[in-house]
Amino acid sequence: xxxxxxxxxxxxxHDRTVRIIHWLIALxxxxxxxxxxxxxxxxxxxxxxxxPGLTWTADYFITLKMHYVAAVILxxxxxxxxxxxxxxxxxxxxxxKGDFGESVRIMKAIITGxxxxxxxxYLAEQRLAYVFMAGTIAVLILTGIIxxxxxxxxxxxxxxxxxxxxxxxxxxxxxxxxxxxxxxxxIVPANLKLLGSMFHGKVDLEYVKHRHSIWYExxxxxxx
Amino acid sequence: MDKISRRSFFRRTVAAGAAxxxxxxxxxxxxxxxxxxxxxxxxxxTRCDGxxxxxxxxxxAACQSKNRSxxxxxxxxxMDYWPRKGFEDWSDKKGLRDRLTPYNWxxxxxxxxxxxxxxxxxxxxxxxxxxxxxxxxxGVIAKNGDGSVVIDPDGCxxxxxxxxxxxxxxxxxxxxxxxxxxxxxxxxxxxxxxxCDMCHDLVKQGxxxxxxxxxxxxxxxxxxxxxxxxxxxxxxxxxxxxxxxASENGGTSTFYVSPVSFAAIDRALKEQKVVDGKPGRSxxxxxxxxxxxxxxxxATGVLLAPVAAVFAAGRAAYKSLASEKNAGDDxxxxxxx
Ligand code: HEM
Ligand code: SF4
Ligand code: SF4
Numbered sequence: 001x002x003x004x005x006x007x008x009x010x011x012x013x014h015d016r017t018v019r020i021i022h023w024l025i026a027l028x029x030x031x032x033x034x035x036x037x038x039x040x041x042x043x044x045x046x047x048x049x050x051x052p053g054l055t056w057t058a059d060y061f062i063t064l065k066m067h068y069v070a071a072v073i074l075x076x077x078x079x080x081x082x083x084x085x086x087x088x089x090x091x092x093x094x095x096x097k098g099d100f101g102e103s104v105r106i107m108k109a110i111i112t113g114x115x116x117x118x119x120x121x122y123l124a125e126q127r128l129a130y131v132f133m134a135g136t137i138a139v140l141i142l143t144g145i146i147x148x149x150x151x152x153x154x155x156x157x158x159x160x161x162x163x164x165x166x167x168x169x170x171x172x173x174x175x176x177x178x179x180x181x182x183x184x185x186x187i188v189p190a191n192l193k194l195l196g197s198m199f200h201g202k203v204d205l206e207y208v209k210h211r212h213s214i215w216y217e218x219x220x221x222x223x224x
Numbered sequence: 225m226d227k228i229s230r231r232s233f234f235r236r237t238v239a240a241g242a243a244x245x246x247x248x249x250x251x252x253x254x255x256x257x258x259x260x261x262x263x264x265x266x267x268x269x270t271r272c273d274g275x276x277x278x279x280x281x282x283x284x285a286a287c288q289s290k291n292r293s294x295x296x297x298x299x300x301x302x303m304d305y306w307p308r309k310g311f312e313d314w315s316d317k318k319g320l321r322d323r324l325t326p327y328n329w330x331x332x333x334x335x336x337x338x339x340x341x342x343x344x345x346x347x348x349x350x351x352x353x354x355x356x357x358x359x360x361x362x363g364v365i366a367k368n369g370d371g372s373v374v375i376d377p378d379g380c381x382x383x384x385x386x387x388x389x390x391x392x393x394x395x396x397x398x399x400x401x402x403x404x405x406x407x408x409x410x411x412x413x414x415x416x417x418x419x420c421d422m423c424h425d426l427v428k429q430g431x432x433x434x435x436x437x438x439x440x441x442x443x444x445x446x447x448x449x450x451x452x453x454x455x456x457x458x459x460x461x462x463x464x465x466x467x468x469x470a471s472e473n474g475g476t477s478t479f480y481v482s483p484v485s486f487a488a489i490d491r492a493l494k495e496q497k498v499v500d501g502k503p504g505r506s507x508x509x510x511x512x513x514x515x516x517x518x519x520x521x522x523a524t525g526v527l528l529a530p531v532a533a534v535f536a537a538g539r540a541a542y543k544s545l546a547s548e549k550n551a552g553d554d555x556x557x558x559x560x561x
Binding site for chain 1: 305307308353358359360361362363364366367369379383384385388389414515516517518519520522523524525526527529530532533534536537538540541542544545548
């Protein structure tokens with residue numbers, strides 16, 4: 001659970017459970033992207049198979065197995081995330097009214113070096129990015145499950161298979177975009193301060209006071 | 225074996241439901257194929273003589289004339305499959321009748337086994353669990369209720385994955401046609417894949433496939449899948465022979481019956497270079513496992529993961545809430561994650 005660690009000059013931002021789930025999702029998505037693209041006949045065509053150690057990428061059944069194994073992890077972690085935070089009523093990442101305008105103001109401040117509006121635990125753009133990622137993963141899981149059922153030998157309506165496949169491919173493209181944007185966010189120095197929190201859980205107290213002042217007030221009230 | 229019957233049970237249950245719906249929607253349907261019941265072909269190698277006194281076996285000729293209007297007409301010049309050099313083009317070899325090509329969806333193999341000449345008409349087997357259709361990355365290969373496996377030429381990109389995952393390398397690629405030309409023909413896509421479609425249109429009308437009708441020896445019999453399977457087994461017993469296609473790749477809709485073993489035929493096909501290692505000619509390998517089938521365990525894992533996650537997460541959430549309460553945190557609740 002998040003809390004102020006004033007003696008250390010830190011704030012615990014992500015507890016261990018949250019960190020584990022984050023990395024399970026990230027890692028499985030990485031494997032899913034790689035093995036998913038293996039399901040498209042691209043590695044042979046574009047000579048990835050000629051690279052040392054990557055000959056196996058031509059074997060659809062190897063990449064399909066990887067895809068299934070990673071899918072088990074992603075599906076587990078995603079359902080876990082929704083159910084766990086749903087029961088706890090954790091809503092920090094749920095977008096709020098005015099998030100669009102606020103994220104524009106934050107971006108402007110970052111570019112011009114001006115004053116950012118005060119933020120809660122998450123910035124407005126993080127809440128919007130979360131909806132994008134969660135929505136895309138939901139589409140991938142749903143269409144992926146339909147594809148899985150099809151490949152288990154159930155005869156599904158042709159249209160359902162066709163559209164699931166198309167949406168699955170679209171979802172794959174969107175998640176790649178999402179991952180690139182997610183990593184790209186750390187080019188901004190202010191955001192870099194958050195990076196460590198996904199490893200050891202903590203961020204600097206000073207940083208929180210300054211940038212996430214709404215959250216800081218909440219934490220202070222709670223620790224009293 | 226167990227596994228196959230479980231899977232075909234699913235399939236039949238769903239197919240039977242679908243067939244019922246079709247009959248209700250269309251009123252009376254004449255033959256079973258028209259009603260979307262699984263159909264199959266028995267190919268009796270004791271009867272086929274390769275149409276020895278014809279230039280082209282009549283089944284092959286019938287397949288040609290039935291499907292000629294659907295053969296590809298590539299736009300030239302055709303581009304290389306960047307970054308590779310070259311492309312698959314059969315358009316100046318339209319006359320080939322001794323292998324599968326985009327312009328020839330059925331051919332007859334001739335091979336000598338123990339002094340006996342065997343002729344085997346070869347085409348798509350119309351698998352019960354078509355690896356080609358399961359793994360098409362664009363979802364444009366349909367497995368129909370009548371058992372036919374059909375590639376949609378308008379949606380195919382020609383990546384040839386279906387050929388690579390088919391145990392017999394059946395679908396054949398023609399470059400310079402299809403959807404990829406409209407997108408980035410230099411960078412992606414390779415044409416359209418072609419193969420036998422079991423004359424799905426004729427079967428829908430309650431008719432037999434063109435090759436079956438054309439055979440003067442009655443070497444091919446088309447009908448209800450279960451009846452055809454029985455027929456193949458009965459005929460095989462009668463001649464003390466062998467059946468091929470009933471269990472290969474998890475079962476197919478094509479049952480070959482032969483007086484000599486398929487192991488011997490497969491060996492002879494390779495020794496006599498009928499199978500030359502190039503696309504469009506394949507042997508009759510035994511014990512063809514369905515490689516998608518083998519991943520069913522992991523697929524089941526995918527379907528069970530949500531259930532496991534709901535229980536585990538529910539428990540963890542209540543525990544964490546309880547421990548927060550115990551810690552005397554009675555101000556506003558958890559807040560955010
Ligand atoms: C980050 C998440 C994911 C990405 C980027 C991704 C990407 C892809 C891509 C590009 C393909 C190849 C195109 C195709 O065959 O349609 C594919 C295939 C497939 N995906 Fe995913 N995928 C993801 C998640 C999932 C999940 C969660 C599941 C299962 C619940 C799943 C199941 C499948 C299956 C079964 C296939 C292909 C083989 C088949 O059609 O049976 N995928 N994926
Ligand atoms: S069933 Fe039809 S498409 Fe298939 S080989 Fe026979 S004639 Fe050709
Ligand atoms: S024989 Fe090959 S092309 Fe035909 S249905 Fe089976 S896997 Fe597909």
